[in-house]
Amino acid sequence: MSLSRRGLLAGTVAAGALASASPAHADDDRRNPLRTGFDRLAADGYAALSGRRVGVVTNPTGVTADVRHIVDVMHADHRVNLVAVFGPEHGFRGTAQAGGSEGRSNDPATGLPVYDTYTKSGQPLADIFTASGVDTVVFDIQDVGARFYTYIWTLYDCMEAAALAGKRFVVLDRPNPVTGRAAYGPVLDPAFATFVGRQPIAQAHGMTAAELAGLFNTQFLGGKVELTTVRMTGWRRSDFFDATGLPWVPPSPNMPTPDTALVYSGSCLFEGTNLSEGRGTTRPFELLGAEGIDGRWAAALNELAPAGVRFREAYFAPTFSKFQGKTVGGVQLHVHDRESYDPVRTGIMLLVTAKRVWSGFAWRPDLWIDKLTGSALVRTMIDAGATADEVVAAWQPGLTAFRTVRRKHLLYG
Incomplete structure (x- = not known):
């Protein structure tokens, strides 16, 4: 679907001060350590989850700075009514290889039911959310900044399913490990949409999960998601992952560093x-x-x-x-x-x-x-003998249009 056909931002709900800052109030003080969305949620006493039956979409990257998993932390805290976990590709505990998942199980550490979201979308995924008994779905997964890395489409699919099931959706933000300075590469043609690219964004999107969530809700989901984004503090768009001070947990088996x-x-x-x-x-x-x-x-x-x-x-x-x-x-x-x-x-x-x-x-x-x-642009141009510069030049109009839309959804300076 064309980016130009989308409406204005709708449906983004701020959790008190957690999501209220505008790009003009970006966090510039690098004397303070980076705090992830989960860090800020916990520091606020989980106020955004008060009185809610919570399910978490996460994997091994959902950890605190001292490498405790957020599911273990929330399960042990009486202020959170955590009732379910939802695992993406590779699974909640990350044991499956590419193209696989861990299936339906109970988490041995907490006893919580773990539901498999991989390859699920639309009404079938909404039915899983309904069956789990949650009223709020929380997303906390480390992305790597590429359109074809499937966790951002797990985010998209879960947002869409949450809207269908009438569930509130909360995104806990984490850094883009390769910076958020710019978007690069071709923009997806919707005719080629798959689970490695649901919607027209650039191949290297230069955004965080919370920023993508805002863009998804506005541009592609009609503002129908009851969305709360809990942003980070202490992160700048120019930061590579080693500047964050956070531990690197491989988001998937073939993303070791x-x-x-x-x-x-x-x-x-x-x-x-x-x-x-x-x-x-x-x-x-x-x-x-x-x-x-x-x-x-x-x-x-x-x-x-x-x-x-x-x-x-x-x-x-x-x-x-x-x-x-x-x-x-x-x-x-x-x-x-x-x-x-x-x-x-x-x-x-x-x-x-x-x-x-x-x-x-x-x-x-x-x-x-x-x-x-x-x-088909890249393949056909290379087959026709085009140079790399000619291929890159061919996708610039679409990339320029995406960058304009992207800019509206950036949360950090």
């Missing part, structure tokens, strides 16, 4: 090819390769000299996924200047050069690349 998140919005495009994206190694999405690739790929990339990154000729043997147990050649990305690095442009350079230097290059037969990039 903040370095992975830094490259992911570009190098994940190799999921749409017959090359390995590094799954089954200790550096997923930083290592890329295939049988038959040699040092010419790294040389071709370094000759282009993309900003902020260098490429090392690398050889590795994935323990699972593509080329399991085989030694493959390729490159490792080494980001040396995060400020100038553009992961999406770099991802396109990687694709263009891989196709040029390796005769075995192919797209996945299901054209998954179109789902990841949000349209």
Whole structure:
């Protein structure tokens, strides 16, 4: 659906002072440590949840600064009536690999029922919320800033289902680990919508979960969600994750470090090819390769000299996924200047050069690349011999329009 067809912001409810600050009152005092949305909720005595039957959508990243899980903390606190947990892709405790979940269970630590939300949306998900007995759904998951990382679409689906079921929805904010400075990459064409992209946002959106929630409610859900966003304090848009002081908990099995998140919005495009994206190694999405690739790929990339990154000729043997147990050649990305690095442009350079230097290059037969990039534009232009700069130029009009809409929903300076 076109961004221009959406109405004005409606349905965002501030939880007292928790969500009342405007961008003009952004938190500029870096002498204070970062406090997540959960930190502020707890410090306020859980006032926003008073008298509510609460269910939490979360995973292993829902932790406090001293790495206690928020479900354990709230379950032990008499001020919160926590009655259910909802697990996304990879599950509540994070044991499932990509494309999997943990199913319906009871949490052994708290005894709470855990419901599986993965692949659920619309009325079926609304029915799960109704069956759980909650009247308020709380969302607290660490995102990594890329459109095709599925947790933001779990957020979207749960917001939509909460509206259908008449439930209040509360988003506890966390940092975008790769900063919130700007949006990059192509904007999704709704004709290509899937669970790796429900709605037209940029490939690297440059927003936090609370900011996305406001945008989703206004632009795509008609303001129908009874939404409360509990924002952070002490975070600036220029902050990378290591500036936050927070512990990094892998949001999924193949997102082991903040370095992975830094490259992911570009190098994940190799999921749409017959090359390995590094799954089954200790550096997923930083290592890329295939049988038959040699040092010419790294040389071709370094000759282009993309900003902020260098490429090392690398050889590795994935323990699972593509080329399991085989030694493959390729490159490792080494980001040396995060400020100038553009992961999406770099991802396109990687694709263009891989196709040029390796005769075995192919797209996945299901054209998954179109789902990841949000349209057929990238694939067809590369197949036609376009340069990386030409591909990037082609998506600029849509990106400019998205940036205009995005700006209205930013909560932090």
